[in-house]
Amino acid sequence: MDLLIFYFFAGLAMIAAMGVVAVRSAVYSALCLAVVFVSLAALYVLLSAPFIAVAQVMIYAGAILILFVFVIMMLSPGVDQGAGALKRQRPLAIVFGLALVIELLAVLAVAGLPAARGTFTPEKIAQIGSVQAVGAALFTDFLLPFEITSLLLLVAIIGVIVLAKKPRKG
Amino acid sequence: MTVHHFIILSAILFSIGAVGVLVRRNPLIMFMSVELMLNSVNLAFVAFSRYLQVLDGQVFVFLILAVAAAEVAVGLAIIVAIFRTRETVDVDEISGLKG
Numbered sequence: 697m698d699l700l701i702f703y704f705f706a707g708l709a710m711i712a713a714m715g716v717v718a719v720r721s722a723v724y725s726a727l728c729l730a731v732v733f734v735s736l737a738a739l740y741v742l743l744s745a746p747f748i749a750v751a752q753v754m755i756y757a758g759a760i761l762i763l764f765v766f767v768i769m770m771l772s773p774g775v776d777q778g779a780g781a782l783k784r785q786r787p788l789a790i791v792f793g794l795a796l797v798i799e800l801l802a803v804l805a806v807a808g809l810p811a812a813r814g815t816f817t818p819e820k821i822a823q824i825g826s827v828q829a830v831g832a833a834l835f836t837d838f839l840l841p842f843e844i845t846s847l848l849l850l851v852a853i854i855g856v857i858v859l860a861k862k863p864r865k866g
Numbered sequence: 867m868t869v870h871h872f873i874i875l876s877a878i879l880f881s882i883g884a885v886g887v888l889v890r891r892n893p894l895i896m897f898m899s900v901e902l903m904l905n906s907v908n909l910a911f912v913a914f915s916r917y918l919q920v921l922d923g924q925v926f927v928f929l930i931l932a933v934a935a936a937e938v939a940v941g942l943a944i945i946v947a948i949f950r951t952r953e954t955v956d957v958d959e960i961s962g963l964k965g
Contacts, residue, residue, distance in 0.1 A: 698867050699867045702867050702871060706871070706875045709875065709879065710875070710878060710879065710882070713879050713882045713883070713902055714882060716882075716886060716895070716898055716899065716902060717882055717883075717885060717886035717889060717890065717895075717899060722892060722894050722895055725894075725895050725898055726898065729898050729901065729902070732879075732902065732905065733905065736905055736908070736909055739872070739875075739909065740909075740912055742867075743872065743912050743913060743915075743916045744916060745912050745915070745916070745924055745927075747924070748908075748912055748924050748927050748928070751927075751928065751931055752908075752931075755931045755934075755935060756901070756905070756931070756934070759935060760901065760934065760935060760938045763938055763939065763942055764894065764897075764898065764938070764942070767894065767942045767945065767946060768894060770946065771894075771945070771946070771949050785888065785889070786889050788888075789885050789888035789889045790885060790889070792884075792885075792888070793881045793882070793884055793885035793888070794881075796880070796881040796884055797877060797878055797881040800877035800880070800881070801874060801877055804870065804873055804874065804877070809869065809917065810918070812917065812918050812919045813918055813919070813920065814918055814919035814920030814921070815919060816919045816920060816921050817919055818916070821921075829921055830921060830924050830925060830928065833921045833922070833924075833925050834925055834928065837922075837925075838922075838925050838929075841925075841929055842929070845929055845932045845933075848932065848933065848936050849932060849935070849936055851936070852935075852936035852937075852939050852940055853939075855939075855940050855943070856939050856940055856943045859940070859943035859944060859946075859947050860943050860946070860947070
């Protein structure tokens with residue numbers, strides 16, 4: 697049953713990801729991206745990480761995608777005009793993309809995976825609670841990265857305000 | 867359903883995103899392809915987190931979410947600023963450094 701759910705959402709994610717790249721209109725690309733985000737959230741549930749799944753839907757599908765759609769509506773870039781300056785770039789990109797897939801799969805096939813070494817089995821996470829377990833890790837072992845993230849967000853806010861400000865005359 | 871299923875899916879999604887960045891001329895769609903690549907990395911993190919039975923991967927995904935949000939906000943602001951001065955969103959026509 698789990699395998700069936702996996703194949704369904706994995707196929708959906710792959711088709712939608714190809715849609716993001718292949719579809720002409722930017723709005724349709726954004727819609728395809730929403731499908732990718734939601735199917736990945738479903739896969740996170742399958743991996744017994746419900747907190748990450750909810751965060752995925754809220755932040756990616758909720759905030760980031762809405763921002764994309766806002767900017768698409770504001771700029772209304774219309775349809776992509778095709779190859780443009782570099783005619784040979786498109787087929788070359790597809791060849792290199794396939795090479796990248798083969799390379800990544802070869803690495804996976806060659807490299808052995810280490811044995812499980814932690815104690816957080818899905819049963820234990822379910823017992824503690826997904827949010828509690830991730831939160832405890834975030835506020836003990838990863839406190840410094842967490843604090844630095846707040847600094848990063850502050851810098852992003854300031855940067856966006858500076859960029860969005862009307863340029864001064866003269 | 868093993869960790870390999872998820873890692874293979876992650877590799878395929880990453881490659882689709884990389885092809886998208888190379889193929890498209892619209893910076894918005896290139897940006898979406900970058901998001902796709904970030905998402906595939908997130909999937910690999912969560913899959914390995916489950917496989918190794920440690921929570922570090924999930925914490926990293928949480929941090930990547932924050933980085934992605936910051937990156938999208940700044941990136942889209944740059945695209946809007948470019949559109950305001952150049953009246954175009956085609957990466958081939960944005961070739962000068964001086965605004």
